[in-house]
Amino acid sequence: MKNKNLSFMTQAAMIAAIYVVLTYIFAPFSFGEVQVRISEALTILPIFTPAAIPGLFVGCLIGNILGGAILPDIVFGSIATLIGAFFTWKLREQKPVVATLPPIISNIIIVPFVLRYGYGVTLPIPFMMLTVGIGEVISCTVLGLIVYGALKKYKGTLFRTA
Template identity: 35%
Template sequence: MKIFFQTKNLVRTAMVAALYGALTWALSSLSYGPIQFRLTEIMVLLAFIDSAYIPGLVLGCIIANIFSPMGFVDMAFGSFATLIAVFLISKTKNLFLATLYPTIANGIIIAIELYFILKLPFLLSFGEVALGEFIVVTCLGYPIFKAILKNKKLVTLLKFN
């Protein structure tokens, strides 16, 4: 934990959070709505490389969800879903399996949120959220991170220590 509080690691965390939040907002037409294609969700796979990315990714999700039509509720529940997903990603050794956690966590938690707040059908909401997550994180993110993981210098550069 001591190494995390080094200036360069705190700056990296802030940069990840700012990048996630700003890009999500900049691509808001894709990032919010029933079927979301939040391209910044690919970044959650950084937790596969180093668990030290977790705080920046969760904070980035909080920042992004400030602009969500659901506001504070999405800041809380969406960020909680991200926390669960990135924690599980960081504990997984198989990249493909890791890409499925955001689909499941966001699908369930956001569907519960939409069911209770907007009275939307749970299964429909789950399907829509899960579809967007699967397309972005698994279909797009998996090949990108598979290529990143083949480049040992890049992986070393991406690690916090």
């Protein structure tokens, strides 16, 4: 049991670290009304391990802090990623493209309101839902399915817990 918990925490920490690094490296287009957050490609990982759920949440939290986000963005943006990761895990038995939908939907619903009420962006909320959604489709579906394709042959072994 101890090794299983250690393995889970190690996986979560590694996923968080990779998320932070990708968010930080690609910061110029990881934030704003039009964003393609490359690190969101990792939201496919709950298909492989439930450790990705806290890993993605913590990674997003730290990435937002290091990226200079304001408190509402740090909190609600990270919650959007947490919700997306949890429901991706719940859909893990579905086709991978279906499992990419929860982070897209949660970000489409939450992020435009953060942009409006946190940052004072005056663009129409439906327009920001569209721009955030396009960025999320690129990150979660296009890039996420590339990540899935690279890892699927290791499913059941790569993220195995002791």
